[in-house]
Amino acid sequence: MPLPEGIPTVTVTGRYLTPDGRPLSGQVVFRAPSLVTFGAYDVILGGPVTVPLDATGAFEVALPATDAPGMNPSDWSYSVAEQLAGVAMNRVYQILLPAESPEVDLADIAPADPSTPTYVAVRGDSAYEVALAAGFVGTVEQWLASLVGPQGAKGDTGATGAAGDSAYEVALDSGFSGTAEQWLASLVGPQGAKGDTGATGAAGAPGVPGVVQSVNGISAAEVVLDAAAVHAVPDTAPGAANGVAQLDASGKVPAAQLPAGMGGGTVATVNNISPDANGNVTLAAGDVGAATASHTHTAAQVGALDSTVRGAANGVASLDASTRLPIAQMPTAVAKNSWTPQALGFQAWSCDPFGVANPAAKYLAPQRLYLTGINITEPTTVSRAVMFARGYGGVTADRFMAGIYREDGTRVVASSAVALTMAGQETGALPAMATNHIGAVPLPFTSTTLAPGRYWVAWLMTVGAATDFSFFHVQNESPVSAANFFMTTTPFPRAWYIAAQSTLPTTVSPTAATALADHDIPIVALAA
Structure with missing residues (x-):
């Protein structure tokens, strides 16, 4: 996906x-x-x-x-x-x-070589040395003086540009009201306080026209640069103690400059095997503790688990074709051979309708936004909300809406107003379901993946008669449903509603004064 x-x-x-x-x-x-x-x-x-x-x-x-x-x-x-x-x-x-x-x-x-560098610093020629190599004759001071060229000829005067607005005209355009004299007077502010006398600056180098007076931050009548002034290595450093290494004619560091104990660049032995007459050392697999080409390794020898432990006792768990843990490998503490929402085609539900008694028919109240809690324990993709109908014959008007809200009250997804077909008409339904219009009625919305957490499924009939849609419910005979009993630091009411709603709001809150819980709880589900 x-x-x-x-x-x-x-x-x-x-x-x-x-x-x-x-x-x-x-x-x-x-x-x-x-x-x-x-x-x-x-x-x-x-x-x-x-x-x-x-x-x-x-x-x-x-x-x-x-x-x-x-x-x-x-x-x-x-x-x-x-x-x-x-x-x-x-x-x-x-x-x-x-x-x-x-x-x-x-x-x-990608980096070409993420390991430590394998080179040593080598001093390059200075700019003056490059000039000497190119044929310049003279001292450093003469070379520096030669860098100053003669003054170029004065360029032609450009054409006169068009006259622009005066500052006074600009001020008038910006909203100033008054004469030019009044505008000039407005530019003069009050005299400021006298400032402190500044410290006397250091004397500069003597000025000589046409001669460089400062190089790399050094100012003097005659500037003399050493290696440190230009961040270079002194020419006395190659081959000297605490200096830099030299390279021989082949571009390599001479053996004499290598650390002690490195053999002067000549291999003595490798794994106790001496070089042949040409200086080459030939190693067999056994010389380096390696297996021969025909050797077969076991899983244990390469630090792996044998494939036979997959799904075996004291082994590792396997995953099925849908990347889920098979129920046969779940601990005995997990319910098995029981009816889950998935076993009946749903992704989640508020409760199993099989175990709920319904002594009397209840009907959806128009413009009442019903909110029923759903607990999501793993990432779950859903695209339909489902209401369990005890009797619904279907209408053509677009008057039903459904959606999902997070525990913090923000809306995850909401459908548009749609018309629902009558209940219990699916292929394979019991005759009594088709005759009495009883069954699971789905309402589609945009496919959404829910992260683990607690949600409310919202259901709304925007208009209609109070006897249009009879629903299966959890009976409630008190002002507050038993579904709203909890002992936790994060209370979560599982059944409540908001009256006088014509659409699904962007946020909801069970603690608002408009939140009510004196009703029989609809049984809802989510499906993919």
């Missing part, structure tokens, strides 16, 4: 080849923070994304942008782990995927 529309994504591509052009095999793993929440879309993302390389060594994957608005946490980056077969050292590094770049290739953003 794709991500909800509106979450910006970045398509990441890449291709891995051997130096001679053959495709590598393996996979690339992208890890975000353990959980990333998008409250506006009621979705939580978690877990790594593993992308296998195809036959050409390439891959492509679309991932949420790291600067997507409204996500929690923010300001994070993806961890990229390259797991490539035949590569001695796989890389792990961080990347950002901003939404402004909807398509990126790892080759453009």
Whole structure:
């Protein structure tokens, strides 16, 4: 299932080849923070994304942008782990995927060498030394003086521009009222207080026209720069103690400048095997503690679990085709072989209508917004609210509405006004259901995924007679329903209503003065 529309994504591509052009095999793993929440879309993302390389060594994957608005946490980056077969050292590094770049290739953003540098600093020529090499003859001071060229010729006078409004005319356009003299007088403010005398500045270098007087912050009649003044390495540092290393004619550090104990650049032995006449050391698999090519590894030898423990006693749990834990692997404390909402085609319900007595028919009151509690324990996608009808013959008028509200009272989704067909007419319904118009009546709205939490399903008949829709209910003989009994620091009334409503409001509150609970509770459900 794709991500909800509106979450910006970045398509990441890449291709891995051997130096001679053959495709590598393996996979690339992208890890975000353990959980990333998008409250506006009621979705939580978690877990790594593993992308296998195809036959050409390439891959492509679309991932949420790291600067997507409204996500929690923010300001994070993806961890990229390259797991490539035949590569001695796989890389792990961080990347950002901003939404402004909807398509990126790892080759453009992955670090070339995330390990420590393998180079040493080498002093380059100064600008004066470059000038000498190019043929300049003279001292440093003469070279600096030569950088000052003669003054160029005066350019032609440009054409006269059109006359603009005077400052007084601009003031009149901005609302000033008065003569030019009055406007000039208005520009003079009161005299300010006399300021303190400032400290005397340091004497500057003697001014000599045409001669540079300051270089790299050094001001003097004659500027002399040393290596430190230009952040360079002194020419006496190569090969000296506490200096920098030299390079020989082949571009390598001489053996004499390597740390003690490194063998002067010559290999003595590798795993107690001496080099041959050409200086090469040949190692067999046994010399480095490796298995031969024909060796077969067990799961335990590579730190893995054998496939036989999947779904076995003292093993690991398996997932079914819908990525859920099979009921057979659930602990005995979890109810089995019982009627759940899913067993009858629903996603959730307020209660099982099978166990509820209905001594008398109750009817939906027009313009009464009924709110019935639903508990969601896992991410659940729903697209219909369901009212259990005890008798409804159907009308053509668009007068029914349904929606869902979060526990904080904000609306998640709301339908438009629709007409509902009569109850109990589904294929396979009991004859008495069809004859008496009894059954589950669905009302559609936009498909929505609910995060775990407590919600109210709202149902409203905007207009009609008080005997149009008879519903199954939980009987209530007191001013407050027993469904609203709780012992918790976060009370949640499961059954209440608001009168005189012609549509579904954007927010609701059970603590408002308009909230009432003196009614028989409708039994409702949610379906996909």
